[in-house]
Amino acid sequence: MAGSAGEPTTVTGHPHRFGEPSVHPAWLPSEAFRALGSRRVLVHGDGPLVDTVETEVTWACSRFGGQALVAPYRDEPVDLVLALRWAGPLPAPATRALAPLNETGGGLGDEGFLLTRVGDTTVLLAGGPAGLLYGLYHVVRLGEAAFDPGLPTRRHRPALRRRMLDHWDNVAVHPLMGQVERGYAGGSIFWRNGGPRRDLARIRAYGRLLAACGINAISVNNVNVGGTEARLLTERLGDVAEIADVLRPFGVRVHLSVTFAAPVVLGGLPTADPLDEKVRSWWATTTRQVYERIPDFGGYVVKADSEGQPGPLTYGRSHADGANLLAEALAPLGGVVHWRAFVYNHRQDWRDRRTDRARAAYDHFAPLDGEFRTNVILQVKYGPIDFQTREPVSPVIAAMPATRLAVEMQVTQEYTGQQRHVCYLGPLWREILGFRPWGEEGRTVAAVVAGEPAQGPTRTRSGPGGGLVAVANVGDDPYWCGHPLAQANLYAFGRLAWDPELDPAAILDEWIDLTFPPTATEDPALVRETVHAIMDDSWRTYERYTAPLGVGFMVNPGNHYGPQVDGYEYSPWGTYHFADRDGVGVDRTRATGTGYTDQYPWPWRDVYESPETCPDELLLFFHHVPYDHVLHSGSTVIQHIYDTHFAGVEQVEAMFRRWQLLAGVIDPALHERVTDRLDEQVLSAREWRDHVNTYFFRKSGVPDARGRRIH
Ligand code: GCV
Numbered sequence: 001m002a003g004s005a006g007e008p009t010t011v012t013g014h015p016h017r018f019g020e021p022s023v024h025p026a027w028l029p030s031e032a033f034r035a036l037g038s039r040r041v042l043v044h045g046d047g048p049l050v051d052t053v054e055t056e057v058t059w060a061c062s063r064f065g066g067q068a069l070v071a072p073y074r075d076e077p078v079d080l081v082l083a084l085r086w087a088g089p090l091p092a093p094a095t096r097a098l099a100p101l102n103e104t105g106g107g108l109g110d111e112g113f114l115l116t117r118v119g120d121t122t123v124l125l126a127g128g129p130a131g132l133l134y135g136l137y138h139v140v141r142l143g144e145a146a147f148d149p150g151l152p153t154r155r156h157r158p159a160l161r162r163r164m165l166d167h168w169d170n171v172a173v174h175p176l177m178g179q180v181e182r183g184y185a186g187g188s189i190f191w192r193n194g195g196p197r198r199d200l201a202r203i204r205a206y207g208r209l210l211a212a213c214g215i216n217a218i219s220v221n222n223v224n225v226g227g228t229e230a231r232l233l234t235e236r237l238g239d240v241a242e243i244a245d246v247l248r249p250f251g252v253r254v255h256l257s258v259t260f261a262a263p264v265v266l267g268g269l270p271t272a273d274p275l276d277e278k279v280r281s282w283w284a285t286t287t288r289q290v291y292e293r294i295p296d297f298g299g300y301v302v303k304a305d306s307e308g309q310p311g312p313l314t315y316g317r318s319h320a321d322g323a324n325l326l327a328e329a330l331a332p333l334g335g336v337v338h339w340r341a342f343v344y345n346h347r348q349d350w351r352d353r354r355t356d357r358a359r360a361a362y363d364h365f366a367p368l369d370g371e372f373r374t375n376v377i378l379q380v381k382y383g384p385i386d387f388q389t390r391e392p393v394s395p396v397i398a399a400m401p402a403t404r405l406a407v408e409m410q411v412t413q414e415y416t417g418q419q420r421h422v423c424y425l426g427p428l429w430r431e432i433l434g435f436r437p438w439g440e441e442g443r444t445v446a447a448v449v450a451g452e453p454a455q456g457p458t459r460t461r462s463g464p465g466g467g468l469v470a471v472a473n474v475g476d477d478p479y480w481c482g483h484p485l486a487q488a489n490l491y492a493f494g495r496l497a498w499d500p501e502l503d504p505a506a507i508l509d510e511w512i513d514l515t516f517p518p519t520a521t522e523d524p525a526l527v528r529e530t531v532h533a534i535m536d537d538s539w540r541t542y543e544r545y546t547a548p549l550g551v552g553f554m555v556n557p558g559n560h561y562g563p564q565v566d567g568y569e570y571s572p573w574g575t576y577h578f579a580d581r582d583g584v585g586v587d588r589t590r591a592t593g594t595g596y597t598d599q600y601p602w603p604w605r606d607v608y609e610s611p612e613t614c615p616d617e618l619l620l621f622f623h624h625v626p627y628d629h630v631l632h633s634g635s636t637v638i639q640h641i642y643d644t645h646f647a648g649v650e651q652v653e654a655m656f657r658r659w660q661l662l663a664g665v666i667d668p669a670l671h672e673r674v675t676d677r678l679d680e681q682v683l684s685a686r687e688w689r690d691h692v693n694t695y696f697f698r699k700s701g702v703p704d705a706r707g708r709r710i711h
Contacts, residue, residue, distance in 0.1 A: 023202060024479045024670070026209050026487045028140075030063055031517040035143040036136075037064030040077065045084030049129035052211075052249045053082060053136045079147060080139065081123045084132055111216070111251075112157035113138070115146075122146055130216070130251040134158075134498075137212040141510055160450050162377070162406065162467025163497035164217035164255070164338075165210070166301060171195070171221060171236075172228040176558070181222050182412050184419035185475030185482040190220050194228050196239040199476075200246050206474065207250035213494030218247070218472070219255035223303035223340065230259050233286060234266050241293045248296065255298035255338070260322060261310040262286070273315040274325035287329040299335035299375075300326050306343045319343070319364060320371035327373040338406065338469065339372075341365050341380045341396055348574045356586075356594035357574030358384040358621075361396050366599075370402035377466035379406045382432045382445075384596075385575065387415050387471075388552040389428075389543045390617055392608065395599035397448055398437035406466030407432070407449050411489050412473040416542055418561050419473065419482040421681045422655060423542045424535040426492035426504030433468075433500040439603045446500035468497040483677050484670050485535060487515065505536055516666055523665050530662055534655045541655075543617075545648030545685045547692075548641045550621035551577045551585060554692065562684060563691035577620065579699050583627055584637070585620035597622065616640075627700040641696050642704045645689040652678075652685040 037060030043053055058068040069078060085108070108114060108127025113135035115124050124139065126132035138156065139146045168181040169188035179187045189202050210218070220243055221229050232240050233256060244254040263269040263282045273279055290297050304322055305311030312322030323339040330337060344360030361384060372378065378400065383391025387410040397405060409429055410416075416423040433446040443452060451465025470493045474480045481487050491511045495502055512531050518524035546563070547554040553575045556564045568575040577584055587593030589609050597609045607613045611623045616631045627638040635643065656678045663671055694711040697703070704710055 022478065023205060024484070024487075025205075026480055027491050027511055027514040028209060028212055029515070029517060029520070030060075031520040032140055032143070032514045033060035034064050034517070034519055035146060036066070036080065036139055037061050038066045039079035039147065040067045040069060041080045041082065042069040042078045043082045043132075044086065045082075045126070045129065045132055047129045048249045049133050049251055050084065053132050056136060057082070078121050081121055082126070082132055082136060082139075083124070084126050084129065108155065109157050111161075112155065114153070114155050115139075115151070116153035117149065117151050120149075122151060133211055133251055134214060140212070141514065143513070158214060158498045159446060159500055160467040160497050161464055162217060162469075163215050163494060164219070164406075164467065164469045165215055165411070165472040165493075166219045166223065166257075166408075166469055167472045168222040168224075168412070169220065170226060170229065171232065172226060174226060177224075180475055181224060182414045182471065182560075183473075183475050184413060185473060185477040185480060185486075187476040189474060189476055190243060196242065197476075198242070200242075202476070203243060203246045204250075207247040207252050209480075209490075210247075210252050210494065211250040213491045214498035215494045216251050217253045217255060217298050219257050219298075219301045219338075221257045223257045223301055224307070224309060225257050225259040225303075227265075229257070230262060230265050232256055233258050233262060233290065237290060237293050244294045244297070253296055253298040254294065255301055256290075257301040257303070258326075259310060260302060260304045260312065271315065272310065274312050274317050274321040275315075280325060280328065283325060283329040287326075287333060287335070291333045291335075297333070297335055299330050299337055301338040301340070301379075302326065303340045303342065306340065307346050318368060318371070320368045320376075323376040323378075324371075324373045327376045331373065331375050336375045336377050338377050338379045338466075340408070341378050342386075342408075344574060346574065347572045350570050350572065350574075350576065353578075354594060355574065356588060356596055358586075358588060358596050359594060359599065360384075360574075361394060362399055362599045365396055365403075366399040368403075369400040372403050374404065374463060377404050377406045379408050379466065379469055381408045382429075385552055388550075389416055389539070389546055390550045390621075391552065392550075392604075392618055392621060393432055393435045393437060393445060395437075395596075397445055398601050399599065401454065404451070404463065404466045405449055406469050407445060409468065409470040409493060411470045411493050413486065413489070414471075414560055415555065416539070417681070417684075419486045420561075420677055421542060421684065422483065422485050422534060422538045422678070423489075424485075424492070424504070424508065424538045425489045426496065426507055427536075428539050429493065429496050430500070430502075430504050433496060437604065438601050444500070468493075468500075479670070479673060484674055485531075485677075487511070488535065505532070508532060508535060521665065526665060527662060530658055533658050537651075538655070541648055541651045543648075544644040544651070545688045545692075547577075548620065548644065549585070549616065549637065550618040552621065553577070563688045565691060565695040578624055579696070581699055581701070583625050583629070584696070584699075585624040586622070587624040588622050593624075627696070627702055638696060638700050638702045639705055642693055642706075642708070642710070645693050646708060649682075649685045649689045652682050656682055 041057045043057055061068040110128030111130045113124055113126040113131040124135040126135050169190050171191040172194040173179050261272045263272045263279045267282045303309045305313045323337050326337045341361045343364045344357045348355050380394050380396045384394050385391055413419050435445050436442050449465045449467055488511045492507045495507045512528050516527045521527050553568045554565045555567050556562050557567045588596035590598045597605050608622045614622050629637045659678055697710045
């Protein structure tokens with residue numbers, strides 16, 4: 001907070017603005033601050049996050065001719081007050097009218113805020129410093145509308161307390177995975193060649209973007225913790241502390257992925273057995289040391305007994321024993337363990353049709369419900385397999401009422417076009433968050449991760465939920481994400497974690513107006529219309545030209561890009577489609593298949609059990625059916641495959657043409673980058689169409705009813 005003594009101060013022309021990295025401003029271009037920056041703005045409060053608000057306001061006002069008013073205040077007109085709830089004398093005549101609000105403004109929580117009009121002034125009253133920061137960016141989002149005399153009074157609070165990104169960034173370059181595992185935007189913003197990158201201006205810019213979409217936590221290294229990564233917990237802790245220092249003013253807490261074998265690989269102990277006293281004490285001491293350096297450290301993220309990572313099963317202990325070991329060390333210091341439920345047998349015999357990877361997370365974890373400490377968050381991927389374009393919601397979410405659950409999404413587009421394809425994931429995430437695992441009368445997935453208890457006699461834990469986590473999609477690319485339009489996915493993830501009921505198209509509206517501010521564009525209506533036309537349905541378009549009807553994969557092994565229908569068919573990874581001359585799909589019924597449908601509560605256990613009631617888009621996930629099986633849509637499976645693949649390509653070609661309408665209307669460099677990516681998307685979509693259609697034509701021998709050329 002600026003000076004509280006001396007002459008009244010009006011700050012303009014403040015030179016400092018969080019550094020200027022040479023990257024695209026994404027959803028915070030200067031122009032987005034025009035409405036706010038051309039007003040008289042009073043900021044009231046104390047602390048580092050309030051300083052951030054003040055820096056933003058001061059900079060914006062210096063840029064657009066407004067006035068940032070700081071204490072002590074004169075009796076002068078103010079257009080916008082950004083104030084923390086305060087105790088004691090009211091700070092300025094302009095805020096006196098707020099007295100009643102200040103008294104009744106409870107219930108906002110640390111991160112919430114109230115926005116209203118008092119006379120000719122727009123007033124934002126925040127429950128805590130983070131609320132002030134989120135409120136500021138909300139005002140930026142509203143633009144001129146924030147100053148409309150008819151502005152409705154609204155309280156804003158995040159639905160989920162934990163809104164987190166996991167970076168799969170490696171400190172050292174991994175021989176197969178590179179600097180960022182499943183990273184499609186260049187190098188890491190944190191690490192380079194085995195050490196810190198120290199591009200603090202970029203990290204600061206990132207923190208600002210995260211705050212502006214509501215994200216409040218990140219983990220800074222890959223869950224596959226290699227040798228160099230492990231040492232971040234001990235001798236390289238200073239590197240993590242440096243990142244934490246930069247992100248703190250943006251309300252972002254830092255977490256660390258750790259290896260379960262740390263007591264062995266770092267501590268020199270002969271074992272990492274969670275019940276061993278020396279192991280417990282090693283974790284306790286090590287964790288205390290972390291908090292000495294990073295007092296607001298968030299906690300650990302752990303991938304254990306998964307895809308070759310070490311874990312408690314080696315010692316004959318359970319996942320609960322393993323997670324509780326770390327939780328015990330973190331509990332006195334206020335930290336949490338994010339324990340991932342992504343555990344399955346990746347050395348499967350593909351001829352064995354009884355083993356089903358989809359069953360694995362539930363089989364491992366559901367029996368442990370109620371055994372985890374309260375500061376363990378079980379982090380469950382949204383589907384039972386692995387971030388496919390279409391999967392049913394994981395049955396684990398409904399199976400562990402006495403466990404704190406987080407759902408994990410994937411913003412990085414591993415299986416959804418790798419940031420070479422436009423694929424707006426907001427609609428997918430919205431569907432998952434709104435899914436009701438117990439049917440119409442029950443809670444949504446969003447309510448489960450918010451920690452809302454079930455109604456009625458069901459045994460549920462009380463207390464906070466685990467929130468939402470996603471794998472990050474940024475890198476050192478000047479556009480952050482490789483594909484400029486992939487920025488929208490990061491933005492949408494943050495916004496949905498704040499309010500899971502938001503409409504993805506409305507989120508896109510916000511993102512478009514921030515990224516391509518109407519006041520800086522000749523034809524804002526054309527920009528909005530075009531970007532919507534390209535992005536709104538792009539997830540479903542991607543689904544149309546890739547693996548059909550929920551069957552998944554069909555990608556090139558290893559890099560997971562591009563079509564290879566049998567890429568994982570004869571592999572130990574457990575990802576099959578079982579296509580033969582008669583039919584395709586995985587029988588996961590309890591009547592004749594792997595019994596996976598049994599893992600769902602009613603009604604889904606019955607809905608999915610029968611091909612008659614199973615939704616078309618998941619048919620091949622749950623059932624092996626003949627090619628002439630008739631879908632609810634009226635089409636046969638084989639004709640659906642042909643039709644959707646032709647249609648998907650046509651839609652991508654239309655996207656390409658549509659984008660050309662923006663040539664000369666938006667920044668030419670950005671336009672060209674997207675054009676290049678769309679070019680690749682057209683080629684790749686055609687390749688998908690031809691591989692998939694040819695494959696199924698050859699298997700089935702059924703010609704296309706519309707006589708199109710297939711191969
Ligand atoms: C970090 C998939 C990805 C892996 C990733 C893993 C996980 O298998 O392909 O790269 O590893 O998920 O979520 O742990």
